[in-house]
Amino acid sequence: MKQYILNKKYWAPLAFLGMMCCALLFTSCDNEDSASKSIAISKVFLEDVNSAVPDREVSFVRLGQTIRIEGSGFSGLKKVYINGYSTYFNVVFVSDNSIILTVSGDTPTIEAEPADRNTIRFVNDNTETVFPFQIRASSPTISSISNTMPNPGEKITVSGAGLTEINKVVFPGNVTVTTGIVSDPDGEFFTVTMPGGVSDTGGSIFVEGSNGGAYSPAYFNFKKGLLLNFDGSGSHGYWGTSTSMIQPEDLESGTIGADNISQGKYVPHRPARIASFDAAKNRCTEVWTAGNGVDNWRAQLTPYIPANTALDQVAFQFEVYVPDAWKDSGFLKICTINNFNGGEWTGGCYNYVPWIVDGKSVAFQTTGWTTVTIPLNKFYAWSKEAFTFETVLAYREAAAYQNFGIFFENSDVKLKDVTGNDSTVEFPSKATSVKVYTDNWRIVSLNTPTYNDFPN
Incomplete structure (x- = not known):
């Protein structure tokens, strides 16, 4: 009788314990099933709240972007490797049918091991699944082109960021390389x-590589913007017999330069008749367009660059x-x-001093003809406020002498005038016999088409 009472007394706790053991056993079995279940991927979506399509099915992802992966078998997931890189994920955003994760900015792309590149590897206790999926770095950008008006057959260098494994370049006129x-x-x-066959109207070049596509500014081969090339585009203006004035006989036409060579006639800013320039001298030489009654920027340029274009999107460009x-x-x-006598660091002019780099004098030299691009909002008169191209057009139209030109000057240079920042550093002028040549003076657009990974 006593034994019966004892059994009855402990029956309920023992029964509860038994049920707990069974529950744990079943849970363990479920986890083992999840851990051994293979993962299947059906779709990948880009999660972008700032996009018109915030949840878009995609075939690639960029570093830093967030994706939602649909499929089955994600329960029990232990590790995710993207291009071989162990990638953090929050278990809160994991269900058996989906996972949300962000691609780390530290993920390797082209430097990943060949077997790991463009893969997402899912690992649980007993199985793993490798899903082929393209992983791209940040969108590529183009910052400069070594020569934007080269001769056919010449090589050019396009600089920027993210320009890896470029496999296609489309030039203006839809000429594809x-x-x-x-x-x-x-x-x-x-x-x-x-x-x-590249279009003389010019425009942007488009490039495509492993990181996607990118456009350059619309300044490539823009011959419609030529102000003066000394070979029939624009008119060379000259007058008087002063030593400084570049006359037609001062122009040169011999082939010079390597890689990118000269194109017909060009201007030497120290012509052969001048052995050297003395120190502390301004307006050592000058070369001009014809000016009044000949130059008409509004008629020539506004069909391509509207007058209301922001001035930081318009530039003077030339080869040096x-x-x-x-x-x-x-x-x-x-x-x-x-309207300049020389020595000015104000008004509608700009002083090009390529040998000052980071506040120091550094030798500047080119192996061939190189493009220089100076946005018009860098010209001193328009550098402090936001202006449009109309401001420059009106400024020229109101001028008594509408010639556009370039001086070679050899006066002292204050660093604060070059950088616009306070400085006591000064570069005293020296006598110089440097040879500087320019050609293909032109006004160009800096407008850059927007490349969208997912055009609507």
Whole structure:
């Protein structure tokens, strides 16, 4: 009788314990089932709250982006490796049918091991699944082109970021190049040969590589914007017999430069008749367009660059060739009208001093003809406020002398005038015999088409 009472007394706790053991046993079995279940992927979606399509099915993802992966078998997931990189995920965002995760900015792309590249690997206790999926770095960008008006057959260098494994370049006029493209492994530049048949109206170049596509500013081969090329586009203006005035007989036409060579006639800013420039001299030489009654920027340019274009989207562009080291002294003054005596760091002009780099005098030299791009909002008169192209057009139209020109100056240079920042550093001028050549003066658009990974 006593034994019966004892059994009855402990029956309920023992029964509860038994049920707990069974529950744990079943849970363990479920976890083992989940851990051994293979994962299947059906779709991948980009999660972007700022997009018109915030949940979009995609075939690739960029570093830093968030994706939602649909499929089955995600319960019990232990690890995720993207391009071989262990990627954090929050278990709160994991169900058996989906997982949400963000691709780390530290994920390798082209530097990933070949077997890991463009893969997402899902690992649980007993199985793993490798899903092929393209992983891209940040969107590529183009910051500059070594020569934007090259001869056909010449190589150019396109610089920027994310320019890895470029496999296609489309030039204005829809001229496509897919061979002979050499990319920098770090994506900072690539080289390509200028094809024939590129449109004289010019525009942007479009490139495509492992990180996607990118456009350049719309300044490539824009011959409609030529102000003066000394070969029939624009008119060379000259007058008087002063030593400083570049006359037609001062122009040169011999082939000079390597890689990108000269194109017909060009201007030497120290012509052969001048052995050297003395120190502390302004307006050492000057070369002009014809000006009044000939130059008409509004008629020539506004069909391509509207007058209401923001001035930071319009630039003066030219090619320069400097065969020997240029440093310590001398600069080019670019004048939007003929109203300067020399030495100015104000008004509608800009002083080009390429040998000052990071506050120091550094030798500037080119192996061939290189493009220089100066946005018009860098000209001193328009550098402090936001203006439009109309401001420059009206400024020229109101001028008594509408010639556009370039001086070679050889006066002292104050660093604060170059940078716009306070500084006591000054570069005293020296006598110089440097050779500086320019050609293909033009006004161009800096408008850059927007490339969208997912055009609507």
